[in-house]
Amino acid sequence: MKFLACASILSLGLFNFANAACAGPFAQCGGNNFEGEACCEPGYECVAFNEWYSQCQQSSSAV
Structure with missing residues (x-):
């Protein structure tokens, strides 16, 4: 049981760390x-404006 509790806590920590690596709003x-983060925080999606620039915009499903 202790192992399961520890594994759950560790997985939550890793999930939060993974989200921290994504680009903000x-x-x-x-x-x-572009050499930065290619993912966006939850609730945002990467939208291409042209071949040189994409930006994290609020997801249409989040509205």
């Missing part, structure tokens, strides 16, 4: 030569 998330 309205941050750049893609485009040619």
Whole structure:
């Protein structure tokens, strides 16, 4: 039982760490030569404006 509790706590910590690596609201998330984070925080999606710039915008499903 202790193992299960520890595993649950560790997995929650790793999930939060993974989300922290994603771009925040309205941050750049893609485009040619872009080397930053290619994912967006929950509730946002990466929207391409042109071949050089993509930005985290609020998801249409989140509205």
